[in-house]
Amino acid sequence: xxxxxxxxxxxxxxxxxxxxxxxxxxxxxGEISKVDMAIYEGSRYYEVLVVxxxxxxxxxxxxxxxxxxxxxxxxxxxxxVEDAMGIKISPRTRLLRGxxxxxxxxxxxxxxxxxxxxxxxxxxxxxxAMVNDYPEEATIGLKLKKLxxxxxxxxxxxxxxxxxxxVGGFGKAPSKHELEHLAREIRTGLDNVLKxxxxxxxxxxxxxxxESNIYAAxxxxxxxxxxxxxxxxxxxxxxxxxxxxxxxxxxxxxxxSTAKQSLYSDRPFMTGSLARVDINGYLLxxxxxxxxxxxxxxxxxxxxxxxxxxxxxxxxxSLERALYLVNQLIDSPQAEEEPVRETLRSxxxxxxxxxxxxxxxxxxxxxxxxxxxxxxxxxxxxxxxxNIEKDFRTAVTRQLNGDPAxxxxxxxVIARAYDPCISCAVHLVDVTFKE
Amino acid sequence: xxxxxxxxYGLTSCAGDQLAILNCEDELIELASALDIRSWVMAQSKxxxxxxxxxxxxxGVIGTERDLETLQxxxxxxxxxxxxxxxxxxxxxxxxxxxxxxxxxRELVYGEKAxxxxxxxxxxxxAAVDVDYxxxxxxxxxxxxxxxxxxxxxxxxxxxxxxxxxxxxxxxENECLLVHRGEVCCGALTMAGCGARCPSLNIPCAGCHGPxxxxxYDANFRALQAxxxxxxxxIQKMGIFSSPAWMPKVLVTDDLPGKGGDYAExx
Numbered sequence: 163x164x165x166x167x168x169x170x171x172x173x174x175x176x177x178x179x180x181x182x183x184x185x186x187x188x189x190x191x192g193e194i195s196k197v198d199m200a201i202y203e204g205s206r207y208y209e210v211l212v213v214x215x216x217x218x219x220x221x222x223x224x225x226x227x228x229x230x231x232x233x234x235x236x237x238x239x240x241x242x243v244e245d246a247m248g249i250k251i252s253p254r255t256r257l258l259r260g261x262x263x264x265x266x267x268x269x270x271x272x273x274x275x276x277x278x279x280x281x282x283x284x285x286x287x288x289x290x291a292m293v294n295d296y297p298e299e300a301t302i303g304l305k306l307k308k309l310x311x312x313x314x315x316x317x318x319x320x321x322x323x324x325x326x327x328x329v330g331g332f333g334k335a336p337s338k339h340e341l342e343h344l345a346r347e348i349r350t351g352l353d354n355v356l357k358x359x360x361x362x363x364x365x366x367x368x369x370x371x372x373e374s375n376i377y378a379a380x381x382x383x384x385x386x387x388x389x390x391x392x393x394x395x396x397x398x399x400x401x402x403x404x405x406x407x408x409x410x411x412x413x414x415x416x417x418x419s420t421a422k423q424s425l426y427s428d429r430p431f432m433t434g435s436l437a438r439v440d441i442n443g444y445l446l447x448x449x450x451x452x453x454x455x456x457x458x459x460x461x462x463x464x465x466x467x468x469x470x471x472x473x474x475x476x477x478x479x480s481l482e483r484a485l486y487l488v489n490q491l492i493d494s495p496q497a498e499e500e501p502v503r504e505t506l507r508s509x510x511x512x513x514x515x516x517x518x519x520x521x522x523x524x525x526x527x528x529x530x531x532x533x534x535x536x537x538x539x540x541x542x543x544x545x546x547x548x549n550i551e552k553d554f555r556t557a558v559t560r561q562l563n564g565d566p567a568x569x570x571x572x573x574x575v576i577a578r579a580y581d582p583c584i585s586c587a588v589h590l591v592d593v594t595f596k597e
Numbered sequence: 598x599x600x601x602x603x604x605x606y607g608l609t610s611c612a613g614d615q616l617a618i619l620n621c622e623d624e625l626i627e628l629a630s631a632l633d634i635r636s637w638v639m640a641q642s643k644x645x646x647x648x649x650x651x652x653x654x655x656x657g658v659i660g661t662e663r664d665l666e667t668l669q670x671x672x673x674x675x676x677x678x679x680x681x682x683x684x685x686x687x688x689x690x691x692x693x694x695x696x697x698x699x700x701x702x703r704e705l706v707y708g709e710k711a712x713x714x715x716x717x718x719x720x721x722x723x724a725a726v727d728v729d730y731x732x733x734x735x736x737x738x739x740x741x742x743x744x745x746x747x748x749x750x751x752x753x754x755x756x757x758x759x760x761x762x763x764x765x766x767x768x769x770e771n772e773c774l775l776v777h778r779g780e781v782c783c784g785a786l787t788m789a790g791c792g793a794r795c796p797s798l799n800i801p802c803a804g805c806h807g808p809x810x811x812x813x814y815d816a817n818f819r820a821l822q823a824x825x826x827x828x829x830x831x832i833q834k835m836g837i838f839s840s841p842a843w844m845p846k847v848l849v850t851d852d853l854p855g856k857g858g859d860y861a862e863x864x
Contacts, residue, residue, distance in 0.1 A: 205609075205660065205703070205706070205714055205715065206609065206660065206690070206691040206719065207694070207702045207703075207705075207706055208690075209705075209706060210694060210697070210702045210705055210706060211690060211693050211694055215837075219803075219837065222803055222805075222837075223690055223693075223837060226611045226613070226689065226690045226735070227611060228611050228612070229611040229612050229613030229614075229615075229616040229617075229736060230612065230616060232611070232613070273619065277619070277640070281642075287641055287642050287643040288640060288641035288642065288643075289640075290625075290626070290629045290634075290640075290641070291641075293626055300626075304622040304625065304626075305622070307619075307620075307622055308620075308622040308623070311620055311622070319794060319795070319798045319800070320794060321617075321620055322613045322616055322617060322620070322736045323613060323735060323736065323805075325794060325795045325798065325800055325803075326798045326800060328800065333795075333798035333799040333800040334798045334799055415707050415708060415711055422707075574642070
């Protein structure tokens with residue numbers, strides 16, 4: 163017998179996020195009977211697509227999982243392939259990859275903070291509607307986004323789906339002249355972003371969350387704030403080498419979503435900027451440290467809306483770190499290097515890095531001919547989906563008798579705070595062909 | 598004439614073509630003031646899904662029943678429907694393995710309890726509706742997109758050169774990766790517009806803009822076959838981004854690709 167539903171919230175298509183998702187809530191008899199972050203992005207079956215392909219073809223294919231994080235998918239897949247095949251990259255490749263990763267972080271965070279989240283927090287339907295009242299802020303936001311793209315274009319050869327970054331290295335390194343130009347632009351970007359600290363500090367951020375968030379992020383072996391690491395750390399004190407990523411992300415299929423969800427010890431967890439700043443924030447340096455001490459002095463924070471603030475802090479960190487890497491590159495030898503194709507073995511490999519929305523895992527099995535036989539990709543948004551639903555539940559519970567329109571807006575704000583990347587989440591996971 | 602009413606839509610995709618539009622940072626504000634953007638779910642939260650549109654830009658493949666419904670509704674409302682990006686034009690990576698049974702793919706990825714996952718094949722827009730103009734690219738080139746909008750504002754459509762990537766590569770005075778370095782480069786079969794981005798970085802063309810219509814396919818296939826590739830290898834390589842253009846017709850009848858292939862066969 164169909165149960166009686168007293169109240170239902172149905173947001174069929176969530177705006178200002180990447181991809182196709184909606185929110186469905188049902189309340190019956192004073193209790194929540196349904197809280198779904200529904201995902202209806204079509205499945206593209208990436209793990210099946212790469213099977214049978216040569217390992218050099220993998221990064222350009224999986225880059226298409228998502229445009230916003232295409233550099234991250236490219237790099238994580240390259241790291242996984244190199245891990246599987248025993249390919250050793252050069253110090254310069256390491257610097258260039260770091261720079262590409264920071265470019266991706268700046269672009270993605272600027273897009274999210276200024277174009278997608280800020281309109282929510284200031285009460286506008288879009289960035290374009292904000293332009294008249296906040297011309298300087300909108301302009302700086304767009305300039306920062308462009309700077310992230312400039313970095314990705316210079317290093318990756320293209321802002322979306324980088325072509326210059328390949329397994330083993332790069333096609334062509336930027337010239338000293340180009341790097342010097344980039345260094346100037348990064349310095350200007352840093353001055354600009356710091357001008358917006360007041361705006362972020364003065365945002366009135368509501369708190370719809372509960373106290374029990376679990377965070378997960380990578381930690382580098384060196385003691386510094388980094389997006390690449392060998393260990394997964396959780397706020398519960400757990401530490402795992404990245405090879406054991408499946409012990410942190412237990413995936414399950416849910417009927418209201420074409421994306422799988424991840425649980426850690428049967429509980430939802432959060433990954434992304436706020437998780438990183440919570441777990442690794444004490445390692446921040448320079449201006450990023452100053453900004454963090456002003457904007458998020460009390461860590462850890464349990465307010466998920468602080469994710470936007472954490473992203474702002476990371477823009478500052480990424481620009482400072484990028485400037486350091488550019489200067490290292492300017493001072494290092496400029497001779498052309500061919501991508502390394504020397505392989506030591508075949509087998510399985512993992513590549514993990516902190517993408518803008520959280521930890522991204524790529525795993526490949528490769529045979530003696532260099533052909534992919536199995537693949538697994540776990541994206542940050544897929545990991546966050548269960549936590550988003552947990553936060554929806556908290557918000558709905560607190561306002562069971564409140565104004566439905568207000569609640570609906572709150573749920574949208576919560577979902578957008580995570581910066582969900584729905585194409586990523588529905589890329590599809592875990593295929594191993596054993597034939 | 599007032600501002601044209603415009604809708605920007607994404608079907609199943611990586612959202613790269615919409616992001617390419619958002620990446621027109623210097624032009625975005627001007628763009629938004631020249632167009633009456635009625636719907637753009639990725640970029641705004643208040644969207645009008647009923648009024649007629651002068652122009653609809655659609656990216657992505659038809660990958661779900663919902664995609665098909667969206668596309669048909671947009672087609673009904675729009676005077677001019679434009680497919681942006683290689684997914685919309687040729688199916689993109691999502692269509693790469695349309696020859697595999699979809700149920701099997703679903704089972705491999707989601708396991709057995711996955712009835713809610715659509716198993717429709719990934720198809721380009723023209724498989725289901727009339728498309729008035731196509732701009733390939735993975736993603737679309739910013740400059741080409743802005744030229745397209747500029748033309749549309751003047752009631753026109755642009756005519757980009759229908760030449761292979763090689764033509765742009767020659768203009769850049771690059772050494773030929775295929776002939777001189779023996780690398781498998783798809784430039785000769787691929788539509789230009791990218792400025793030969795990859796070969797200019799010493800990276801072979803992967804064919805991400807899809808096939809060029811008027812290539813000399815026989816000679817180019819022979820040039821590639823000289824590098825120990827079978828015809829099937831070449832088609833597999835080009836098929837990463839534009840499989841429906843090459844399959845199954847090319848394999849079965851030896852025909853060369855061109856617009857308006859028989860998509861019913863691949864459906």
